[in-house]
Amino acid sequence: MENLLVAENIYKRFGNFTALNNVSINIPRESIFGLLGPNGAGKTTFLRIINQITMPDEGRVYLDGKPLHQDDIVHIGYLPEERGLYKSMKVGEQALYLARLKGLSKAEARERLKFWFRKLEIEDWWDKKIQELSKGMAQKVQFVITVLHRPKLLIFDEPFSGFDPVNANLIKDEIIQLKEEGATILFSTHRMESVEELCDYIALIHKSNKLLDGKVSEIKKEYKSNTFEVGLDAIDEATLRQELETRFQVGPARFKSIQDDLKLSIKIGENETSNELIQFLLSRARINHFVEVIPSVNDIFIKTVTQNA
Amino acid sequence: MRNLRLIIHREYLARIRNRTFIVMTFLSPLIFVGMILLIAYLSMLNSTEQKIIGIHDDSGMFASEFKDTKNVQYLDYSGRDLADARQEVLTNEYFGLIHISSAPGEKTNVEFFGKDTPGFGTIENIEKTISDKLTREQLIDKGIDVSEIDKARAKVNIDIQNFAGERSSKMSNYIKMFFGGAAGYLLMMFIIIYGNMVMRSVIEEKTNRIIEIIVSSVKPIQLLLGKVVGTSLAGITQFVIWVLLGTVLLFGISSFLGIDPLAAQTPASTVVDQVPQPEINQLMVDILNLPYASLITFFFIYFISGYFLYSAIYAAIGAAVDSETDTQQFMFPIILPLILGIYVGFFSVVENPHGTVSTIFSIIPLTSPIVMLMRIPFGVPWWEILISIVVLIGTNIAVLWISAKIYRVGILMYGKKPTYKEIYKWLKY
Numbered sequence: 083m084e085n086l087l088v089a090e091n092i093y094k095r096f097g098n099f100t101a102l103n104n105v106s107i108n109i110p111r112e113s114i115f116g117l118l119g120p121n122g123a124g125k126t127t128f129l130r131i132i133n134q135i136t137m138p139d140e141g142r143v144y145l146d147g148k149p150l151h152q153d154d155i156v157h158i159g160y161l162p163e164e165r166g167l168y169k170s171m172k173v174g175e176q177a178l179y180l181a182r183l184k185g186l187s188k189a190e191a192r193e194r195l196k197f198w199f200r201k202l203e204i205e206d207w208w209d210k211k212i213q214e215l216s217k218g219m220a221q222k223v224q225f226v227i228t229v230l231h232r233p234k235l236l237i238f239d240e241p242f243s244g245f246d247p248v249n250a251n252l253i254k255d256e257i258i259q260l261k262e263e264g265a266t267i268l269f270s271t272h273r274m275e276s277v278e279e280l281c282d283y284i285a286l287i288h289k290s291n292k293l294l295d296g297k298v299s300e301i302k303k304e305y306k307s308n309t310f311e312v313g314l315d316a317i318d319e320a321t322l323r324q325e326l327e328t329r330f331q332v333g334p335a336r337f338k339s340i341q342d343d344l345k346l347s348i349k350i351g352e353n354e355t356s357n358e359l360i361q362f363l364l365s366r367a368r369i370n371h372f373v374e375v376i377p378s379v380n381d382i383f384i385k386t387v388t389q390n391a
Numbered sequence: 392m393r394n395l396r397l398i399i400h401r402e403y404l405a406r407i408r409n410r411t412f413i414v415m416t417f418l419s420p421l422i423f424v425g426m427i428l429l430i431a432y433l434s435m436l437n438s439t440e441q442k443i444i445g446i447h448d449d450s451g452m453f454a455s456e457f458k459d460t461k462n463v464q465y466l467d468y469s470g471r472d473l474a475d476a477r478q479e480v481l482t483n484e485y486f487g488l489i490h491i492s493s494a495p496g497e498k499t500n501v502e503f504f505g506k507d508t509p510g511f512g513t514i515e516n517i518e519k520t521i522s523d524k525l526t527r528e529q530l531i532d533k534g535i536d537v538s539e540i541d542k543a544r545a546k547v548n549i550d551i552q553n554f555a556g557e558r559s560s561k562m563s564n565y566i567k568m569f570f571g572g573a574a575g576y577l578l579m580m581f582i583i584i585y586g587n588m589v590m591r592s593v594i595e596e597k598t599n600r601i602i603e604i605i606v607s608s609v610k611p612i613q614l615l616l617g618k619v620v621g622t623s624l625a626g627i628t629q630f631v632i633w634v635l636l637g638t639v640l641l642f643g644i645s646s647f648l649g650i651d652p653l654a655a656q657t658p659a660s661t662v663v664d665q666v667p668q669p670e671i672n673q674l675m676v677d678i679l680n681l682p683y684a685s686l687i688t689f690f691f692i693y694f695i696s697g698y699f700l701y702s703a704i705y706a707a708i709g710a711a712v713d714s715e716t717d718t719q720q721f722m723f724p725i726i727l728p729l730i731l732g733i734y735v736g737f738f739s740v741v742e743n744p745h746g747t748v749s750t751i752f753s754i755i756p757l758t759s760p761i762v763m764l765m766r767i768p769f770g771v772p773w774w775e776i777l778i779s780i781v782v783l784i785g786t787n788i789a790v791l792w793i794s795a796k797i798y799r800v801g802i803l804m805y806g807k808k809p810t811y812k813e814i815y816k817w818l819k820y
Contacts, residue, residue, distance in 0.1 A: 097816050133607040135803070152610070160607040164805065166600030171405070179401055183394055183608040227604070 086111045086235060086266045087132065092141035094127055101127040102138070103290040109235075109268055109283070114261055116281035117270040118383060123287045125270040126163060129239050132268075133160045145235065156185040159233035163240040163270075165224050167212045174208035177227050184231040191230065198226040202252075218246045225253060229260060236260060238269035242276055254280065274380040284379065286386055293386050298379070305377045305385070308350050310359060311335045313343035313371030322366055329362065341370045394609045395617050402621025406588065407628060416629050420637040428645060442486040442513075447476045449492045450499070456524045457489075463513075477504055489517060499525060564769075566678055568741055570686065571765035575736045578694055578761055579729050585626040585698070586705040586725070589618055590718065593709030593802070602802045611799040612791075619702040681768060689767050692780060697760025700787050701725060707794035710801030711809045732761030744769035754779045756786035793818065 087109040094102040101124045109115045119125050130136045132143060134152065143150040145157065168176055174195065181191035199205045202222055212220055229236060238257075242250045257267055257280065271277060277284060277298075285295035294301065312335070316322040326332050326348065335347035344367075350359050356374065363369055377385075406412055441462060448454040448469040457465040466485070468476035473490060480488045487505025501521060503509060527537055596602045605614060708721045735758065739748040744766050753763040753771070759779050763771070800817040801809070 097819070130803075135603065135606050135799075155608055158607070160604070162603035162607070164600045164603055166604075168405070168596075168601055169599055170409075179397065180604065180608070182397055183605070224604075 084110055086146060087268070088144040088147075089128070089132070090142050090144075092128065092131060092143070093139045094124075094131065094136065095139055100290050102131075105141075105287065105290075105292045107285050107292065107295060109266060111266055112261060112264055113282040114257065114267045114269070114280050116277045116284040117268060117287065118272065118274070118277060118284055118379070119270070119287035120272055120387070124290045125287055126239055128287070129160070129162075129237055129268070129270060132235075132237060133158060156231060157234045158237060159184075159228040159231065159235070160237045161224060161228040161239065161241060163243065165221075167220055167223065169213040170211055172208070173210050173212060173215070173223055176212065177223060177230070180227045181230045184233075186231050194230050195226070198230065202226065218249050221245050221249050222252075225249075225256070229256070229265075232265075234266060236265050236267045238267070240271055241269050242271065242273060274378065274383060277379045281379075286383060288387050288390060291390075293390055294382070301382060302376055302379075305382050307375070307377070308352065308354070309375040310348050310350070310356060311337055311371065311373045311375055312346050312348060312363065312369060313337070313339050313341060314346065314363065314367040315341060315343055315370055316367035319344045325366065326362075330359070337371065337373075339371055343370050345371075347375060395613050398609065398614055398617025399621040399624070402592065402618050403624050405592070406622055406625035412625070412629070416632050417636070420633050420640055423633075423637055424640040424644060427641060428648065431645070432648075443483075444486050445476060445480045445488040447471070447473055447488060447490045449490075452528065453491050453521055453524055456520050457517075463516075480504070481506075491521065563678075566681070567768035568765075570681065571740065571768045572737065574690055574694075574764040575733065575761040578697055578764060579733055581626060581630075581694070582698055582701045582729060583726075585622050586701045588626070589622045589702045590705040590709035591715065592618055592622065593706050593798075594712065594715055594718075597710070597713065597802055597805075606799070606802065611802065612795045615703070615706050615791075615795060615798055618706060619699060623698060623702070682770075686767060689776065690764060693760040693764050693783070696780075696783050696787050700756065700760075700783070700790055701729075703787075703791050703794040707797040707801070710798040711804075711814055712801075713805060713808070717808055728755075728757035729761070732758035735762050736765040740765045740769075745771070750775065754782055756783045759783050 085108045087107075089105065089107045092102050092105045094100070105124070105128060107117075107128075117125050117128065127136065131138050132150070134150065134155065145154050171179075177195050178188065178191050181195065182188060186194070196205075199208065204219070204222055207215065207219065207223070212223075215223070228238075236257075238253075241253055241257075245253060254276070257269075261267055269280075281298055283295070283297055284301065286293045314322065322344065323332065323346070326346070330351075331349040333347045333349075335345045337345060339345070348359060350356070356372075360369070360372065441464060443464045443466060444457075445466045445468045446454050446457055448467070451469060454465075454467045454469050459465055463486075468479070468488070477488055484506075486507075487503055487509060490502040490504065492500045492502070499521065501517070503514075503517070530537055530540070596605065609617075704725055708718055708725075711721070712718050732752065735748060735752045739746060739752070740762060743749065749762060749766055752758045753766050753775070760783065763776070763779050767776070796818050797814055801814075
């Protein structure tokens with residue numbers, strides 16, 4: 083079985099408002115899956131459905147090939163966007179309680195907590211109350227609680243939005259490590275930088291509809307426009323540009339370089355390869371810079387959203 | 392089930408570790424006992440105060456009729472000059488002077504001189520003494536044998552029995568009223584105090600933003616039930632401590648200070664004083680004969696289901712709002728039936744335990760726990776209790792279902808001040 087989680091034709095309405103309109107998503111095993119979309123697109127509703135906090139009006143969710151069941155909560159770790167802890171409870175006690183709600187025995191939970199607290203160097207927080215901790219400290223505790231029961235599926239809703247940069251980095255590293263240890267990670271975000279760094283797969287939700295999903299590399303291939311950025315050192319830049327313009331689509335380009343080059347972005351024909359462009363350039367100028375323009379997830383995001391607007 | 396137990400455990404600990412809760416647990420009995428002792432002390436002061444009243448009786452008929460009591464001592468100034476007598480009472484700071492001016496055959500005129508206006512009791516006592524004496528004298532004048540009248544005076548005491556032959560007395564009605572009233576009042580207090588606590592704890596989870604973490608592990612209905620049960624266990628703990636501590640303190644301190652706490656209930660004890668021995672015996676029989684088994688059973692049934700009903704509503708309100716200040720608009724529908732229940736209980740049930748009003752309100756689910764608890768000591772037909780319990784449990788299930796719906800939507804709603812209309816819409820999500 084290739085997919086850990088399969089969501090089929092999910093519909094969810096709140097009164098007259100449709101939050102999810104026929105959304106189907108497959109999440110492959112041991113991957114990092116990014117759920118993208120502007121604010122209010124329906125990402126959180128989708129995550130809540132997987133966590134069985136809200137029920138879909140229509141559609142089915144399968145985990146490990148079996149319909150999602152109440153007992154499956156022990157296989158899922160969820161860090162919601164709106165996250166907090168009991169203010170007047172001690173850190174250790176609270177973590178134990180939440181871990182036991184996820185099905186761990188008291189002894190097991192305590193042992194694993196000790197391990198994580200040591201790992202994150204927060205051992206001396208055990209007997210502190212949450213209200214004595216800073217927000218960043220509380221975030222670390224929340225993260226530990228989310229992953230403690232070693233779920234197959236980890237769900238983070240906007241994991242980087244609430245975290246300070248140091249903790250955001252820490253979470254990023256831990257996410258990668260958890261994936262290497264065999265977990266599947268689903269996170270939602272509207273910040274694209276983190277997607278580029280982490281995600282193997284993405285799905286794009288906009289106004290309750292899924293517009294796009296798949297492997298990041300394949301999506302990028304699909305969205306690339308056969309465009310290359312070049313930095314050229316030519317004697318007569320104006321003539322070269324004219325020559326290029328008769329043959330290709332040419333536009334200005336902006337990139338950093340130590341040379342005082344002619345910087346252009348050149349789009350070649352559908353059936354042409356980069357070699358043909360290089361051959362064309364070789365005889366006319368020295369090539370200091372040659373890079374294929376790969377669309378960023380951000381570009382794809384904006385392009386798709388505006389296309390469907 | 393395992394999670395429910397965990398939640399109950401946590402909620403219980405969270406409640407009883409709360410600083411306000413601890414302070415209230417130990418402070419309330421102190422305040423309560425202090426109040427009782429203060430009242431007892433004051434009424435003791437009242438009763439030990441001795442009044443001295445002078446009597447200036449022109450006729451010489453009445454002075455001997457005024458007998459000294461524990462609180463009043465009479466001094467006879469008859470035969471002295473009235474002005475002298477007044478002067479002496481004034482300088483000695485006595486309570487007052489009664490002046491009875493009448494010659495035989497004339498209309499008797501009574502005056503009272505005093506620094507302060509005498510209380511009703513004193514006036515009544517004086518009037519009664521004089522009027523009794525006068526009546527007797529006049530009867531004798533008319534040639535009637537007073538001792539015959541005394542003999543003929545009959546005391547009637549109705550012997551109340553039901554058709555099954557069980558005896559009861561007027562006193563037993565007071566006892567039943569007391570038991571029923573105490574149970575109903577206790578339930579109301581319990582609902583208000585601990586229902587509010589449930590509500591606050593729901594709001595706390597919402598404002599702490601921990602709620603979504605919890606409901607990703609447990610069903611909202613489990614959390615709701617756990618909260619209600621945990622809080623009520625904490626409530627029972629508090630009540631038990633109050634009762635134990637209160638009793639120990641009351642008798643400990645009062646014996647230490649030498650104050651009789653029973654003196655605080657002077658009116659009641661006077662009533663008992665006046666009851667002749669056979670009736671006291673009957674009273675004891677009545678108390679022993681109260682149907683304790685059914686009283687206790689129904690007390691628990693109504694107490695638990697009544698408390699659950701209201702707690703579920705409190706929890707739903709807590710889930711619907713963002714902060715405690717927003718709860719005001721939803722409080723009225725909770726407080727109204729509670730107060731109505733108490734009013735119906737103390738006015739209608741006492742007047743006529745099986746009248747139409749009492750019967751109807753002991754079936755309407757929001758008032759039935761209180762009203763029925765007050766009615767039960769008077770004996771309620773089993774089918775009425777059955778209807779009332781069925782309606783109550785049915786409502787409980789419906790309200791729990793509705794509350795759970797509001798709860799599971801509400802706990803994830805932030806920043807919106809909900810209206811009734813909005814909440815109604817949530818039911819359909």
